[in-house]
Amino acid sequence: MKLVVQVKLLPTPVQAAALEATLHACNRAADHVAAIGFARGIKDRNGLQKLLYAEIKARFGLSAQPAVRVVKKVADAYTALAAQAKAGRLGRPSAKRYRKAIGAAPCFRATAAQPFDDRCLSWQVDARTVSIWTTHGRMKGVRYTGAADQLKMLAEHRKGESDLVCRRGKWFLIATCDVSDPQVFEPVDFIGVDRGIANLATTSDGTNYQGRRLSRYRRWHAVKRAQLQAVGTRSAKRLLARRAGREQRHATQVNHKISKEIVSVAQRTGRGIAVEELDGIRDRVRLRRDQRGTLSSWPFHQLGRHLEYKARRAGVPYLKVDPAYTSQCCPRCGHTERANRPDRDRFSCRRCGLAGPSDHVAGVNVRNRARSVWAFVNRPVSAAAPD
Numbered sequence: 001m002k003l004v005v006q007v008k009l010l011p012t013p014v015q016a017a018a019l020e021a022t023l024h025a026c027n028r029a030a031d032h033v034a035a036i037g038f039a040r041g042i043k044d045r046n047g048l049q050k051l052l053y054a055e056i057k058a059r060f061g062l063s064a065q066p067a068v069r070v071v072k073k074v075a076d077a078y079t080a081l082a083a084q085a086k087a088g089r090l091g092r093p094s095a096k097r098y099r100k101a102i103g104a105a106p107c108f109r110a111t112a113a114q115p116f117d118d119r120c121l122s123w124q125v126d127a128r129t130v131s132i133w134t135t136h137g138r139m140k141g142v143r144y145t146g147a148a149d150q151l152k153m154l155a156e157h158r159k160g161e162s163d164l165v166c167r168r169g170k171w172f173l174i175a176t177c178d179v180s181d182p183q184v185f186e187p188v189d190f191i192g193v194d195r196g197i198a199n200l201a202t203t204s205d206g207t208n209y210q211g212r213r214l215s216r217y218r219r220w221h222a223v224k225r226a227q228l229q230a231v232g233t234r235s236a237k238r239l240l241a242r243r244a245g246r247e248q249r250h251a252t253q254v255n256h257k258i259s260k261e262i263v264s265v266a267q268r269t270g271r272g273i274a275v276e277e278l279d280g281i282r283d284r285v286r287l288r289r290d291q292r293g294t295l296s297s298w299p300f301h302q303l304g305r306h307l308e309y310k311a312r313r314a315g316v317p318y319l320k321v322d323p324a325y326t327s328q329c330c331p332r333c334g335h336t337e338r339a340n341r342p343d344r345d346r347f348s349c350r351r352c353g354l355a356g357p358s359d360h361v362a363g364v365n366v367r368n369r370a371r372s373v374w375a376f377v378n379r380p381v382s383a384a385a386p387d
Contacts, residue, residue: 001312002178009130009171015142018134019171020111023164025135026070029060033074045075061135065119069284073115077106110308111166113174116151117242121162123175125155132164144173149150153177168241182315187272187374190319192367193262193307194326194359195275195300198344201258202359204367205265209258214251221247251299254336259306263314274370275304276326323368324361351359369381 002096011019039050049071057067081101084090118132128151130139146154157177165172170303192204200211224243228236258342266273311318329336330349340349347358354361 001181001309002155002310003157003179005146005150005158005171005175006178007144007150007154009173010143010145011148011171015139016171018139019132019164020166021136022134023088023112023114023166025060025065025111026114027110029056029067029082030074030108030112031069031105032056032059032065033071034105034107037078039075043057043078044196047074048075063118063120063133066133066372067115068273069115069117073108074106077108088226107326113163113165115161115163117161121164121173121249122312123154123158135366153179159282163218171286179313183313184315184317185270187317188270190272190317190367190370190374191262191266192273192361192365192370193273193275194366195278196359199359200254200299201262201303202357202363203262203265204363206360207262207265208357208359214254217250218247252302255299255303255306259303259310262307263310263316266311266316267314272319272374273307273311274319274366274371276323276366277309278304278323317374319370319373321373323366324370326365327358329365331361331364331368 005143009019019144021192033048033052035041038112040047040051042051053067053071054071056062057064062070081189085098085102087193090101092098105229111274123150124130127141127144128145129141132137132142133139133150141211154175156179159177162173162175165174185247190204191293194202196202196211197215198211200214201209225240228240228243262273265271308318325336328340330340330352333349333352334353335349335351337350341347345358346355347361
């Protein structure tokens, strides 16, 4: 399993200036490669490297391996753009967003992240320093720090590239760690997890993680952003820049806490975790204008990813099941009808009378479907009949 570890660099002013110059040079080179490749219709790594490798080394002062990484970064950008277009994330081909994305070369910010491999970045784990290539020469003894568990994972499992990142004058290295997956155990049952907006997650056990506080926090940030944008002064723009990302980090922390608790319960009780397959839900549903912002900021996908990788690390089985009618189907008699859910919070079966919170009922239905899927996938194979 691939995980990432983020550590904070503690460079001296001289080292910070060299790192900044390096990022600027690499991203200028990336812009040049992307523009030439777009003009000539060359977007693959081999074609770009064959065409521009020598030029970007001489023109932008890059060494051999950083030049290769720049070309790879541009090729990856083209690959990601093509994947987004194919998946429909840029809208229809006639949409303005699609034409704007496809009709121009990718652009890279002056301080966009730059990947480094082991040839141009080495780690001294015991001394907590790194040696990194810069346009001013090899910079040795750059100190770093981080959380204890992150440093331990870095020392034991780091493998592959590391990205140099600058955020508001602070420097970070994001390292890739290759952690072996533990063996998945045979579950005695499943915990069904229903994800939503009013309730971020509701399990089949009846545990409810409400999203009311997160929604209030988002609305408060939206009001503050609108007020500062309306002022428009230089100090207001500085405050906006300082507040950037705070709301997203808070939502990420909430999802980490929820997923960690659900996985720990599943591991302790020997059960698996089942969620609804909600990929592409934004393209399937039609909402009123006032609901679109809420759905766009709904962190259900991130919660699912957190549950998945934490379950893999713990060896807990993880399944995605069909989400159709989970909140309208009665888990006792199987009757499915829209009238079974008279409002958002209540479920009441029109046939057998089963009633309860709708999100809890949906979680139970997700659990029941996971039982059926697991039994079908792991059913014993019968011996072939003799001829």
